[in-house]
Amino acid sequence: MGYLRVRNLGKAYKRYPHKWGRLAEWVGLGVRHELNWVLRDVSFDVAPGEAVAVVGSNGAGKSTLLKLVSGTIRPTTGGFEAGGRIAALLELGIGFHPAFTGRQNAFMAGNILGLPSQQIATLMGEIEAFAEIGEYIDQPVRTYSSGMQVRLAFSVATVLRPDILIVDEALSVGDAYFQHKSFDRIRRFRDQGTTLFFVSHDTGSVKTLCNRAMLLDQGVLLRDGSPDAVLDYYNGLIAVQRAEYEIRQVEGDSGRTVTRSGSAEVTITSADLLCEGISTRAVRSGQPVVIRIHLRAHEPVAELTVGILIRDRLGNDVFGINTFHLDASSSNVAAGEAMAVDFAFAELNLGVGSYSVSTALHSGDTHLALNYDWWDRSLVFQVVPGARSGSIGVCSLPVTVEWRRHTIGNGSPIAAYSADGARLDLPSSANEPDGMVAKPRTAANRDL
């Protein structure tokens, strides 16, 4: 139960150059189509209980693979064998009709998954409980918020534990609380032996949920291995693609997405990220790295400041510094001179995510006075979880935890906490704090 055996699986869509081509083919006028391959020769085995993430950029064939395995589309080549009941969450809310009540729609959604109505009736209590929509269950779905719809749909779709669960990014919906809850349910399924097979762009969930990842690129299975290794490879891959893309954009004089401005007495040739001397676009949180800026002077300048600004993927400033503030600006740069400036970080304590580096050449402490060259997003890189994984947020602060027990002579606590963590004031007469704390809280409590 729960195994998946995929052999030489391939999918091609027919493409007819002429709209009557298909009709001509039907009446026997020979082959009139070309095959457009979206997935080629994919083979792998998944053992029962494995949790496999499929990663890859848009159009890599991830959804096609999931659709093939869930049986909605038919393979062009090869085949697969699955052990046990498959539940596919390709889209939540299939079969929902806005005019019917949540209960009626729950029945329909369950029927669509192949459950008889009688069985749904017995599971209805559980569906309602998990969806947490209360009285709304008997209201028409059109009165629901989109979050409520998703909750109900997810609740129905996962009410029975399948042997194989296929999820296509359906979980990136709903509020944080429900996302948490749905992940919990999936994790519990996994722990009970359900094989997971899911597409995600969220590296965090891939890492926490999966013990294996597959990288698809242009329809080909490129890597199959541990999530760490595959994600590193993938991040490297997309970073290279992005970098090329951005360089092209700059060359194409498109100031729309990449801002490049300045009087150009000195210009940035390139910006690079190095780890242990090797150029990279994916680093582990906490690794030592160097951001290297190559520049060339076209005219002599009396004073040159080089600045970098790291931003997160939403464009928020995370960290910025320049040579002026580091007392390391260069003076009297001659025309024609080429230089490289290294910003070395002993530990790049950034949280997991995607970051950009904007670089600037100017004089003085800001670029507002004499701006030679400002290059927005001259470099994009990924931070993947490192040794201190598990933290959230854009920065990964070095932190240590120490637990201390407080007691007075007879062992009764001098500090006590109520169930919600608020400190209760008890008469304290302690002189030797060496006892116990009723409710310890760690600095890295992820359930905040």
Next chain:
Amino acid sequence: MASIPLFRRGMLRECWEFRGFILSSVKRDFVSRYLGTQLGFFWAVAQPLAMIVIYTLVLAQIMKPTLPGHQSRFAYSIYLCAGILTWQLFSDLLNRSVGVFVHNANLLKKVNLPKLALPIVVTLSALSNFAVITVLFIGFLLAIGEAPGSSSLALIPVLVLVVAFAIGLGVLLGTINVFYRDVEQSTSMLLQFWFWLTPIVYPGRALPDFLASMLAWNPMWPIVNFAQTIFLEDRVPAWSSLIYPTCVAITFLLLGLFAFRKLSGEIVDEL
């Protein structure tokens, strides 16, 4: 291309496994039309009732057309209703099944559903509408003292024939419609012509000879005529008149199944 068997073992079993879906869909189809109305089921009855009233009062009583060979003043009404009843089942089935794959595109793309369950839903939906109208029609017959006799049982094989023909043709056209949506547009137009090329409003005997010999190719004529005779004369016509429509129905059933089996893999790709 490798030849695909017309039947695959498990095709019907899969549909049976999805009986919950089929029944819910039929129910939803019926209920959704009257959802949000205050009178609900009344409208399901009111519309066919209005049709019967119009045809009997307006057409038969005010215009008083005579049906050759029949004395009853309701003869034409019965003739008209019996024909329209049968025709409506046919056109309802055909219209729905032509669009069945296209209109359920999202379902087919996202869920692993036996596709043949959809024509089954169409059949059951159309039959449930037909049942409502038939009950009303029988009520009307009882009211005018023309209670249908035992011959009306012969209607059952006729219904099977209508369903087989309409679904066969419908699945064939419905499959093609996935690739060429023009089919759905032309079907509703075709059905209008077809209606008037079938003796429903007018008696078949009123046709000039050359037209009658041409319309003899219309498989719906003998079918409709069968129903008309049962209700009007309370007798079972010669079964042999159904041989030709049966052959046509079986042909289209096989053709529909063939087209569906051959193209069902591509249906989802194209939607």
